[in-house]
Amino acid sequence: MKKITLLFSICVMLCCSLSQAQGIGYGFKLGANISQINSFSFDIVNTAGDTPREGFDTLESSNLGFAITFFAEIPLSERLAFQPEFMFSSQGNKFEGLRYEYLQLPLALKINLNKLFINLGPQAGLKVSAFEQSEDFSSFEFSGFGGLGYQFTDNFFAEVRYTIGFSEVFEDDAAIELPTFIAGSNETNVDNVLTNASGKNSYFTISIGYRL
Template structure:
């Protein structure tokens, strides 16, 4: 992963910086996030959000480099029901759980402008975890009724650094308004010794000054 970031940096530095046009912008948008892996087989997508800024370094009509700094709300959710017999009586457990992760993300995107404002992007990303929490609601039902329990807290052993890759497409209007869609897949596990990586589909609306 370090080699990937080095290659991106060398590619940028190797371009003719004298001809580069640098513009700055802000962006935000909703996203659908999940954690995928053997230990998260029953996980479902949850709604998230991202917001931040970027620098668009345009080296030619066709190519640009765009580093970004984003705050990203990610995670997953899962629900289920289990029934077991205890002393001859059926007991049902219904649960709804959420994993809530917050990152400071730094995508390093290379952009290819295929036609006019239409562009495609690809690049690595490093994220720094600033919060990792869980929230679980469990309802226990017996013949005598039901009781609901709520549990929440910090996720122990959550990894502080998350490496990933992004791919996406977008369109930029001459007035500075732009729209984009992006998919990001984590390359490292979210929690130590647990098979589960971030998976994020995001939409972005931005404005370049």
């Protein structure tokens, strides 16, 4: 509850800033996320007492997801702007049980260099994916990002951004089922469990955007 209250408070402060600022620009971005759980470590145990089965080669593989972002651009000077954003972001690894989505709140300082621009800042996120993940995955994350973009016209631009998490993805007592298909049937075996998991989010976002 405290984490949700913090995220809501940040949103309120942003709204207050937007209501008082002059010359604000607005826009949106559509992009692809190439994500991975950084410094990922874990154990696999079999609750039936057997040797953990094979077939988990995608546990550490990166995932291709998507991101949708709405932003406001508040000029601070000729070359500097404050750019608060509201983003839906799919993240995690390739294995289905390690994919999840966040509502993110990036707070960017944007540096304009003619056609090129740089943005960097902190980011707070709230996990909004499947309810059954709530016991194993942290609901809140804090991260930082840096990006480089190019302004093709007054309206259209492209951007590449890298985000790295500072908080743990998993709860301390996470026990994530790793189902495998049973040979010769349509049933799955759920005796395999990922435990002692540790890692932080990291991802590249490649996006195109339109400034109103």
